[in-house]
Amino acid sequence: MGGTFGLVPTMGALHDGHASLIRRASGECDHAGVSIFVNPMQFGSGEDLEKYPRTIEDDLALLERLGVALVFTPGTDRMYPSGYQTWITVENVTAPLEGEWRPGHFRGVVTVVAKLFNAFQPDRAYFGQKDAQQAVVIRRMVKDLNFPVEIVVCPTVRESDGLALSSRNAYLDPEERKAATVLYRALVSAKNSYEKGEKDGAALRSVMQSVIESEPLAVAEYISAADPETLLELQQIVPENGALLSMAVRIGKTRLIDNLLLSP
Numbered sequence: 001m002g003g004t005f006g007l008v009p010t011m012g013a014l015h016d017g018h019a020s021l022i023r024r025a026s027g028e029c030d031h032a033g034v035s036i037f038v039n040p041m042q043f044g045s046g047e048d049l050e051k052y053p054r055t056i057e058d059d060l061a062l063l064e065r066l067g068v069a070l071v072f073t074p075g076t077d078r079m080y081p082s083g084y085q086t087w088i089t090v091e092n093v094t095a096p097l098e099g100e101w102r103p104g105h106f107r108g109v110v111t112v113v114a115k116l117f118n119a120f121q122p123d124r125a126y127f128g129q130k131d132a133q134q135a136v137v138i139r140r141m142v143k144d145l146n147f148p149v150e151i152v153v154c155p156t157v158r159e160s161d162g163l164a165l166s167s168r169n170a171y172l173d174p175e176e177r178k179a180a181t182v183l184y185r186a187l188v189s190a191k192n193s194y195e196k197g198e199k200d201g202a203a204l205r206s207v208m209q210s211v212i213e214s215e216p217l218a219v220a221e222y223i224s225a226a227d228p229e230t231l232l233e234l235q236q237i238v239p240e241n242g243a244l245l246s247m248a249v250r251i252g253k254t255r256l257i258d259n260l261l262l263s264p
Contacts, residue, residue: 003030006152007122009113012036013053013167014062017157021126022066024154029124033070034063035116040076042108053167072119079115087111090137090144096231098133098257101221101248109134110141117147125149130156130164132244132259136231156258158184164258171254179217180251183258186211187245190225194237194262201225201234204245212249221248221255228261240264 006025010018014036025032036059043049056073063071087107094106117125127135135153142151157165162184163177172180186208193207204225212220226233228244237243246259 004123005029005120006032006124006126007116007120007149008032008034008126009116010034010036011038011052011167012059013055013170014059015157015165015167017128017130017165019062019066020157021128021154022063022068024152025124025126026067028152031069032067033072033120033122034068035072035074035120037072037074037079037112037116039079039108039112041080041111042105044102044104047102048168048171051171053170070120072116079112088114088141088145090140093133093136093140093231096226096233097222097224097246098248106134106137110137113138114141114145114147117142117149122149124152126152126154128156129153129261130166130258132228132246132261133231136229162188164256166256168254168256172251176217176252176254179215180254180256182212182215182218182251183247183249183256186223186247187258187260190245191260191262194243199237199239201237201243204237204243208245208247212247217251219250221250223247237262 006029008021008025022032038052040049088110089107090110099106139151142149161181163180189211190204190207193204198204205223208223212218224233224246226244228242234243242264243262244259248255248257
């Protein structure tokens with residue numbers, strides 16, 4: 001297969017957010033490929049591995065409509081054969097946020113992504129901004145390990161009411177689905193405060209916290225206003241550097257994440 005190749009790694013349960021990545025890859029590369037693998041090594045104890053949505057027939061039908069050249073759907077035994085014991089660990093940028101609340105998560109993420117890069121040898125790989133920390137971590141891994149692949153991070157795709165598309169949205173009942181818009185509302189409230197002149201990190205985190213607390217079904221795990229590269233919490237935002245506003249919030253039993261970049 002000649003020409004450039006773009007890879008979109010996924011865990012299946014494909015939605016319009018994934019489709020946007022695939023269209024971007026297809027538009028920028030001569031060929032686009034997709035992996036579908038629910039990676040058990042990035043799920044922690046008590047997380048939703050067993051109930052994570054698996055819709056392989058619908059996924060393959062969507063990929064056919066999108067004209068995807070290659071689809072890789074390995075089993076766990078293929079990715080982690082008997083006796084498997086090799087892992088990749090990225091240090092500092094995996095420590096806060098998702099890393100604090102999901103120990104071991106990023107070890108599983110970067111290891112499987114590295115294996116997929118070895119399998120596909122892509123020129124570019126496409127990820128969504130919704131998983132902002134994941135994108136930072138993978139860029140760090142690629143730079144540190146000299147992978148010859150360009151990481152392309154694409155904008156978050158949202159419903160009309162602002163809810164970021166996610167495979168886990170399928171867990172929400174109608175009342176929870178309505179409540180879930182609180183994440184985006186909190187982010188937008190902080191962004192509006194920033195654009196009106198508020199540059200204090202603690203004040204912006206407080207704005208987001210107040211909005212989350214206004215929704216009875218929402219419980220925040222973390223709320224962050226951090227440096228977009230180091231992911232360290234900011235005391236004061238320097239406009240030339242920008243910031244990453246992010247959060248993880250439980251709506252009922254469903255854990256959702258979202259973020260907005262405050263651009264330099």
